[in-house]
Amino acid sequence: MSEPILEVENLKKTFRKRNREKEERGKDRFRGGGETFAAVDGVSFSVAKGESLGLIGESGSGKSTTARMAAGLLRPDAGEIRFYGRHRQMVFQDPMRALDPRMTVLQSIEEGLLYESGGRSREQIRRQALEAMELVRLPQSYAGRRSRELSGGECQRATIARAILIRPELLICDEVTSALDVSVQAQIMELLNRLRRELGLSILFISHDIALVGGFCSRAAVMYQGKIVEMGETRELLRHPREAYTRRLLEAVPDFSKEEEK
Ligand SMILES: Nc1ncnc2c1ncn2[C@@H]1O[C@H](COP(=O)(O)OP(=O)(O)OP(=O)(O)O)[C@@H](O)[C@H]1O
Numbered sequence: 001m002s003e004p005i006l007e008v009e010n011l012k013k014t015f016r017k018r019n020r021e022k023e024e025r026g027k028d029r030f031r032g033g034g035e036t037f038a039a040v041d042g043v044s045f046s047v048a049k050g051e052s053l054g055l056i057g058e059s060g061s062g063k064s065t066t067a068r069m070a071a072g073l074l075r076p077d078a079g080e081i082r083f084y085g086r087h088r089q090m091v092f093q094d095p096m097r098a099l100d101p102r103m104t105v106l107q108s109i110e111e112g113l114l115y116e117s118g119g120r121s122r123e124q125i126r127r128q129a130l131e132a133m134e135l136v137r138l139p140q141s142y143a144g145r146r147s148r149e150l151s152g153g154e155c156q157r158a159t160i161a162r163a164i165l166i167r168p169e170l171l172i173c174d175e176v177t178s179a180l181d182v183s184v185q186a187q188i189m190e191l192l193n194r195l196r197r198e199l200g201l202s203i204l205f206i207s208h209d210i211a212l213v214g215g216f217c218s219r220a221a222v223m224y225q226g227k228i229v230e231m232g233e234t235r236e237l238l239r240h241p242r243e244a245y246t247r248r249l250l251e252a253v254p255d256f257s258k259e260e261e262k
Pocket residue numbers: 015016039057058059060061062063064065066
């Protein structure tokens with residue numbers, strides 16, 4: 001494999017189990033012991049420069065927790081994260097919530113550089129933000145709009161523009177199309193594909209949608225209960241899954257193998 005941009009080794013994250021009964025009775029769930037569980041339990045993988053690695057697995061398997069640690073947003077309890085670039089950015093599932101409703105689209109995008117301006121002037125930041133809008137194909141006439149005046153797909157373009165503003169080497173996409181309708185999903189995937197080519201981005205791509213991962217990622221890892229149970233070339237993995245769990249996940253997309261053979 002070519003040079004890595006990200007390597008994670010034996011990542012672990014434990015959370016306290018939430019006790020619904022106690023919560024309902026109004027007791028503080030953070031006080032007084034409580035059982036813990038490993039949301040991420042010894043996860044290792046690497047992403048090569050220019051690669052898109054897929055991460056799939058059922059709800060609660062630990063994908064977002066892994067993503068947040070890989071992005072440097074959450075501290076692991078154990079393990080190592082080696083990032084060989086300067087910037088990594090995360091894009092989330094719900095674009096409406098990711099944008100401040102009080103800000104204009106342009107202000108939201110500029111925010112991506114305000115705290116790490118690297119000596120850029122306000123004008124330079126503005127120019128770069130307008131360029132980012134162009135890269136994600138958001139018309140400049142949208143610059144003064146607020147998030148409520150955008151469609152879900154347009155909001156997601158704006159959050160992607162904000163994420164690429166600082167020119168990250170790695171983008172961590174956590175279910176970025178899950179809140180969108182299928183036709184808009186396809187446009188966002190096309191956008192990510194283009195950015196990957198034009199900016200040489202590496203991507204960690206998390207999705208419930210195995211068919212999307214199949215089309216977008218050359219390699220993928222399958223998570224189950226905090227662990228990676230299978231990892232490899234996506235085509236192989238989807239056609240000949242070794243693990244029963246991966247096979248069960250694939251049963252949700254029965255025509256996938258036929259799609260692949262086209
Ligand atoms: N801050 C937290 N405190 C306590 N438990 C948490 C916290 N964040 C996540 N969890 C729990 O950790 C487990 C893994 O969550 P995570 O969000 O990583 O799963 P996921 O694979 O992303 O699921 P989904 O596909 O639904 O997004 C879940 O059981 C979740 O409830």
